[in-house]
Amino acid sequence: KLYSGPKLADLYAELKIQDKTELELKKLKAEDMDKDGMKEAEVRRRLMDILERYNMKKMISVPQPEDMSNELPETFDHQLRDKKLQKLWKKAQFGGFSEWELDKLKEEFLHHQMKVDEYNSLHEDIKDDYIDNSIDLDQNKVRYMDEKKKQKKLKLIYKDLKTDYDKLEAIASSSSVKDKTFQDPRVYELWALAQKAKIPREELESFKKELQHFEHRLQKHDHYQDQLRVSEEAVRINYKDGEKPEKHTQLEQTVRDYGRKVEKYHNDLKYRISKAVQQHTEL
Structure with missing residues (x-):
């Protein structure tokens, strides 16, 4: 059975730490420092304990930690081409x-993706039908009227898309999880890993506060991205290709700059928690 929510992040954290102990065991065996096999037995016992607690003992193979970050089949993941939908999923x-x-949510998401595809297709049609001054005036007038109709339809579809997306967002946010320390999956994964790493309480509390600060930055970046998406739609509808208001x-520049800062901060946190796992994981 595949897991979702915090339990998935917890399993990811446990396997990540198990991976560290497996690497340490390999080093010990290479240096012939586990002659009695006690360390290997302890590592195997820990692995079996994880499999037992997560009902995975009957599985033929154990997924690698990096494979646990996404439970979606690849085919479905590829069907969600819209970045907003990918993030919301x-x-x-x-x-x-x-x-x-x-x-059931998958069906809703796929239905929304179909609407997004329809919107994009219509927008491309409008671009292709842009008025050519070389044709006669009567034909030009017909094409102009046709374009106005398509523009109107485009705005209606966009309005419908926004309503549908808001509905999906509300559903995705209606979490039944009791542990709501962190809402963002990227932050929760780090928090789950930190909790499993036997980090001293004071250090863990300090890291928790830093994660809260990081989540706030992520939310701010998300807000900028949402603003940019709205602005992009307005530009697509109201401006010619290549034209953009100041x-x-x-x-765009704000989103790029803030995005780089967030990515750098995220990488730093991942490095530090990985280092902490190494330091506090005992064989």
């Missing part, structure tokens, strides 16, 4: 929904 995965609920250009 990941949030839903960590929302504590049952497998049945996630299956405000939109500034917003």
Whole structure:
């Protein structure tokens, strides 16, 4: 059975730490420092304990830790081409929904992706039908009227898309998880890993506060990205190809700059927690 929500992150953290102990065991065996096999037995016991607690003993092979970050079949993941949907789906995965609920959500997400595809297709048609001054005036007038109709339809579809997306976002956010320390999956994964790493309480509390600060930055970056998406839609509808208002250009730069800062901060946190796991994991 595949897990979702915090339990998935907990399993990921446990396997990540197990991976560290396996590497340490290999080093010991290479240096012939586990002659009695006690260390190897302890590592195997820990692995079996994980399999027992997560009902995985009957599985033929154990997934590698990096494979645990995404429970979606690759085919479905590829069907969600819209970045907003991809991000929202990941949030839903960590929302504590049952497998049945996630299956129903998949249908909703795919339906929304179809609407996004329709919107993009219509937008491309409008670009292709852009008025050519070389044709006669009567034909030009017909094409102009046709384009106006398509523009109107485009705005209606966009409005419908926004309503649907808001609905999906509300569903994905209606988590039944009791542990709501962190909402963002990227932050929760780090927190789950830290909790499993036998880090001293004071150090853990300090790291928790830093994760809260990081989650706030992520939310701020998400807000900027949402603003940019709205601005992009307005530009697509109201401006010719290549034309952008100054405000939109500034917003693009803000998203890029803040995105780099967030990514750097995230990488630093991942490195530090990985180092902490190494230091505090005992064979």
